[in-house]
Amino acid sequence: MNNNYFGIIMAGGVGSRFWPLSTAEYPKQFHDVLGTGRTLLQSTFDRLKKVIPEHQIFVVTLAEYTELTLRQLPELTPHQIIAEPKGMNTAPSNLYAAKLIYEINPAANIVVAPSDHVIMDSQGFLKKLRLALKESNQKDILITLGIKPTRPDTGYGYIQFLTEGRQALKKVKTFTEKPGLELAEAFCQSGDFLWNAGIFIWRAEVILKQFKKHLPDMYESFQKVNSLMNHETRVKNIKKTYSLLQMISIDHGIMEKSEEVYVIPSSFGWTDLGTLKSLYELSNKDKEGNAKKGKHIMTYNSKNSLIYTTQNKAVVVDGLEDYIVVDTQRALLICGMDKDQRIKTFVSDLKLNKGEEFT
């Protein structure tokens, strides 16, 4: 294992499109959503530690999830948790983590991995990761793993690459956020578009230079924080820093602007567990196409629905088609399968009308 390899697991999201399974208090990355025996966060850690020394895997998350993270990953020491005072999207998280890692090892070669994705073919993933790390070690570039699309999904971002050459690493031409269906279909057919999986590989030195170039104000703000400060000072300073930041994603802030972005086309059974529909799609189904999560679920005249309870209770559903039913201690959601993008609206309405208690 290479001592310059570092990992950053992004685990700060609240997963509001996954409500009520995911709540602000207990977001989806901390759940064993697929019933594998390991939470999404743990599965991400399990994958990375095959390539990266455990003590060099960092988790970026909200300060309030620090304890939860340490409980789920007892292999970590507290200094491996990079606690954000609030969620400001992925650019600040990446800058903060890369800076701290750079101070530990200026030659650090970093893998950035979201914690709420599913990867069915771990071996395939690790093969691509090793290739990417080798490339980023030799070149001053930003690498992303791009997933070969299997359907015209309108919920993902797409990466177009230049098809010249036969090497595995392709220069990126454009990023396109969630396209319309027609465009997504065209992307799928063209063969030079990939899904943006948010998995990045770069040396700390390289990404920091890119921040300095494309997000100079943000870069400057972070000069007030370093890994040598005592805990209290760092917490105080990072709070100050975050209060002044622009909320922006690494994709918008860096990837779309940089000339040095490359992609490795990949296929390793990747799914962004972004919505409850994606959970339905990944789940085993009965012959009526119902995915039943819970021990005591009975369906009648129902099909193509996700029926999920986290409670030890009986669930009887009669006459639903293409529906999502999710029941937790805190909330019950019933909505059409294709309405799942509206769940964010439900959650914000709920917060407004009923307070934070249920979200």
Place this chain on the structure above:
Amino acid sequence: MNNNYFGIIMAGGVGSRFWPLSTAEYPKQFHDVLGTGRTLLQSTFDRLKKVIPEHQIFVVTLAEYTELTLRQLPELTPHQIIAEPKGMNTAPSNLYAAKLIYEINPAANIVVAPSDHVIMDSQGFLKKLRLALKESNQKDILITLGIKPTRPDTGYGYIQFLTEGRQALKKVKTFTEKPGLELAEAFCQSGDFLWNAGIFIWRAEVILKQFKKHLPDMYESFQKVNSLMNHETRVKNIKKTYSLLQMISIDHGIMEKSEEVYVIPSSFGWTDLGTLKSLYELSNKDKEGNAKKGKHIMTYNSKNSLIYTTQNKAVVVDGLEDYIVVDTQRALLICGMDKDQRIKTFVSDLKLNKGEEFT
């Protein structure tokens, strides 16, 4: 208040068409289903005690509900609970209770009232009740209060009466159990059909004679039980008696056979809270026609549905029309409004497949 007046509240049902609000452990009559602050059982008691001395109101229920009954009606002494070892329908309950009451007071004049009905106009009810008690005191007859139908409901039994004479008390011609819709419509239009509300008024002596005549075997079986026995002996004997009984309703067993049945046509806002649909119909609704029972319920694109949670949780429903959603700690039911008659099937399937735990 007349010292010969006695009451029998029938409270032994498990209300399986009301599942999961009603469960075998905690049937609907013990719930404050309408949110009035009093359970259905308590409301029934409250009504009867206006006419009948409290210490002469008996509750017939399953032995397992004895404690629950005493907790809800602390006015009662344990000897006012007539505990059945198992549910054998209403003929045995009535015989058992009438016999014990007769032994206390051979001149007893009894009101039999189900505990799971709603009566909106208590004054109207009491007026009819007093009239009936006066009649039953003077005549050796069986009296039932029949409700003037307001719609062709196919879930109720109907009583046809002879229209001769101008007196309030009418001789009964026929009983018809749950008719088809066409028949029910004809019944409604004819003006001489009433809903069978299961509210009976008769002297103990009179109903016992009717049992002796129409159900002689059952009458004979009950000779092994009397009110003078010590508790233990009575429990032992009643168990033996019940193990040999025929399961039959008072309607089939006595009312349909007897020549001495009279009815008082009544209108006092009566509803049999038999099904969840009837609960929906009785409930306040928002402008989309949704009846929401629970503090934190939000509906989108939904109408004419009953959304009920007994839990302190948020419920978000999108895109349901004419549905029933009932959520309790033990179970969640989602089914079409007009499928509510199938709930018994769901419950028996559940019992078969998942055990007693949830029913």
